[in-house]
Amino acid sequence: MFCCLSLPSKMKTDLELALECAINIYHQYAIKNPIDDYLNKSEFSQLIFLTLSMFVLLQPNASVDEYISSLFAKADSNHDGRLKFTEFLTTLNLVAIDAHNRSHGRHDHHHGAGPASGCAKGEVPK
Numbered sequence: 657m658f659c660c661l662s663l664p665s666k667m668k669t670d671l672e673l674a675l676e677c678a679i680n681i682y683h684q685y686a687i688k689n690p691i692d693d694y695l696n697k698s699e700f701s702q703l704i705f706l707t708l709s710m711f712v713l714l715q716p717n718a719s720v721d722e723y724i725s726s727l728f729a730k731a732d733s734n735h736d737g738r739l740k741f742t743e744f745l746t747t748l749n750l751v752a753i754d755a756h757n758r759s760h761g762r763h764d765h766h767h768g769a770g771p772a773s774g775c776a777k778g779e780v781p782k
Contacts, residue, residue, distance in 0.1 A: 681707055682744055694738040700728050704747075711755060727751070 668676070685703040686695050695703065701724050704712060715723045731739055731746040739747070 678748060679741075682741060686741075694740055695744060696738045697725075697728055700724070700739055700744075700747075708751065711751065714758075 681703065682695070683693075685699045686693050688699055701721075704724050704727065705720065712720050712723055718726065727747050727750060728739070730750060731743045733743055733746070
């Protein structure tokens with residue numbers, strides 16, 4: 657898809673590629689209609705449902721629509737009914753924290769910083 661910008665002579669790290677991918681996916685949906693650099697609720701819902709479908713479908717305490725609406729409401733800090741990129745990052749933060757907690761089988765798991773797991777290279781975190 658649109659997940660990678662052209663690579664310079666040095667290969668990018670997994671995290672650099674993931675960040676570029678998040679930016680590119682945001683732009684894919686933010687420029688649909690109207691052409692601007694914001695996500696309206698419909699664009700946001702489509703982005704979340706189509707790019708995080710398995711994660712969204714596994715939400716234990718809410719329907720898909722409720723979960724997406726909740727994410728949108730939490731991220732729309734200025735309450736203008738659309739998300740600019742910095743507000744969208746709030747969504748990614750919430751989803752990433754939830755995904756991390758679920759990877760440990762909990763909703764409130766915390767631990768200190770440690771070395772990167774290398775999951776993109778097929779290694780399994782311990």
